[in-house]
Amino acid sequence: MKGVLRKLVGVVVAAVGTAGPAGALPTQSEDFRQGNALYEQGDYEGAAAAYSAVLQAxxxxxxLYFNLGNAHYRLGRLGPAVLNYERAARIEPGNDDVRANLALVNGRLTDRIEPLARFWLLAALDWWLALWPQGAAEYAAAGCYLLFGAALSLSLWRRPRGARKALRGTAWATGVATVALAGTLAAKEAGWGQPEEAVVMAEEARAVSAPSDDGLTLFTIHEGTKVRIDRRSADWAEIVLADGRVGWLNATALEAI
Amino acid sequence: MAQQQPTVRAYLNTAQVPVGGRFALNVEIAGAQGADSNPVPPDLAGIARFLSAGTQTSVRMSNGQTSRSLTYQYWYQALAEGSFEIPSVAVTVGGRTLQTEPLPLAVSDAPAPGAQAGAAPTTVGPKDFFVEARADAAQVYENQAVVVEYRLFSRVDVTYASITTQPGTEGFWAEDLSTGGVSTAVRDGLQYATQAIRRMALFATGPGRRTLGPLGVDATATMPRPRSQDPFADLMSLSSVFGSQVPVSALSESLEIEVLPLPREGRPASFGGHVGTLGATASVDKARVEADEAVTFRLTLSGTGNMRSLASPNIAFPAEFEVFPPEVADDLSEGAEGLRGSRTYEYVLVPRAAGNLVLPAVEVAYFDPGRHAYRLARTEPVEIAVAAREGEAPGTPTRTSAAVESLRDEIRFIHTGDPQLRRRDRSFLAAAPFWIVLLAPAAAVAGAAAARRRRDRLEGDVSYARTRRARRVAKKRLARARALAPGDSRDFHAEVAGALLGFVADKLNIAEAGFERGEAGRVAEEKGVRPQTLERLFASLDHCDRERFAPTAEGGRSHEELLRQAAELMDDFAQELES
Structure with missing residues (x-):
């Protein structure tokens, strides 16, 4: 019995040691710090290159996305700035700095689009997903699950006396929490409620009525505008603006978030 | 009305004038409402000087036909002797340009007639009606007052004088002054009625040469008719009573004013552009106040010059005061040098801290054109004793809070902490810790279940199974006893006793056969069953035994009562055993 436990602990320690979440990234972390130093010196081009190297690795x-967005903004490239802020927001929707900069850059774009009200259920999901900073949901889910396992094991193992009731309660509560958090993680991972989105990178792009060059122009949008992609056809994408307007755009003008 | 072809005719009021005499060139347009644009009077340079222009409309009716004519009248003064030809005048009427005939004019060197003092003129000449422009200085500094006066002189009765041309005042800040009434004046031995028709104080806005254009006046003069030879004609004519109405006009000369720049050297920092004279006084309405009580600080600047565009003084109020923007009041009047008067600034100050506070001396610099130098107007410092408000230590600032003002929007700074990098292409599902976390509790639960099972087996399945089964078996036997109840009392009591005995034996894991009370009581007491419960149990068993072997006729307790007691007993026993 004790031998089995010892073996188990040994396996866990070994696995965490070899494949932690950071995965041992001295080079990439160094690149990131290098980018920050260049940014602080005002070399935004160099900073952007350093951040991009981390991404490429x-x-x-x-x-990382936030800082890269800042470097692009300083260089006057609004499209890439929006793209990187949006990518940062995908990972950490509740980050205050990301939201502030995104709002600021959106205020400087050519297009001003009044968004439609979002379906309340999706808005609630957004709120819930935004509540968890990067990594927090993972740790919370893991903690709840481990607690659940411990409570269940103890209540099974102990004699039918005393703290059994409390253990059962703990097991129930942590079990429910685990299911909720695991659902959140799965939603984040699978992108439920998060449609495919893209940012216009071309200075100006024509949205046409059909996925071909002969399509009638419906409207033009400009660099930095965020669109939802509903479907794709060859090198065309059917986009939906925040105000609900739909058109086909050449996919080369877009960069997916 | 018959459509007439417009015609244009030019004529002189006289064909012969003396040198210095005045003559009028008339351009009459008949058959039209007027010319498309005013005709340009001919330039008679070297012959005569242009004096003034006027127009006259006449409507004539004869045989039901109305003819209308408009006459432009240009007054000149002959300058040189000789015979001249007045060139033709071009007039555009109804889109067509018509030319008048050239006219001959003879100028003799005989003196102009009718120049006797006092005698009223019979015709209106340039000496009878003119406008004189006068400035009180030809050379001024920037922003120094220059008073310009346009004065009408007339020897004829004038009605309806109106200004037709205003002098442009570009490059000046103009302040209109009052013109005063009619007075009499003597000029070159002639008596005139005279009135200023416009007076202005002008302040040049920048250096350089400035020209003030002429001022033009149109008026109607009433001319006494010269006594005719025929007295009846005089009687018949109304104009002998009222005189004849003649339109007259006059144009003043232009004025040249040279504006000097203000000297750069010696210009004080507090100079705000005022030129003239200035004095300054300062006062407060209360010299002793409590903190947070308002005080009015009054700064009065008085003097001459362009008081209205006086720059606000820069006052370095101590930081202990909250200062509200001043109320400005002007008290200006006209003087010989233009404007004079005072401007008062009233500041409301609220001291926010106690103590003896001093409002510093206010310094206003100005340029004195009389001395050609900059000078300073100074006030005395003003002291205010501010007492602390009740319950507050002196010197406690009680500044009110204000909203923080955003100066600009800027992106937030980069994140410099741990970047928390993770692999982009791999989700947490692929990470080893995930699987460890996922599997470890499952393994722990499985292990716990296995351990529990093993322990149960070691401790003996029998006792565990019996304990868990005891209640179920006992309940079954009690139910069977109830079914027997109406029949044989002996069997019923045997069944109840069996149920109780079996239950206790199962719970204590001792053999039911050969159940020994002393042994069972000891084991039960060891496991936490109270002696009273045991006593009740044994009492119930005794009762059953009695009823089985020596039943009392209708004695003892009823069957239902016994069943209830047995069930209660089992409950108590089980509860005490487990706790």
């Missing part, structure tokens, strides 16, 4: 984080 296959890593991401809300802070």
């Amino acid at each position: 296959g890593f991401e984080s809300a802070a």
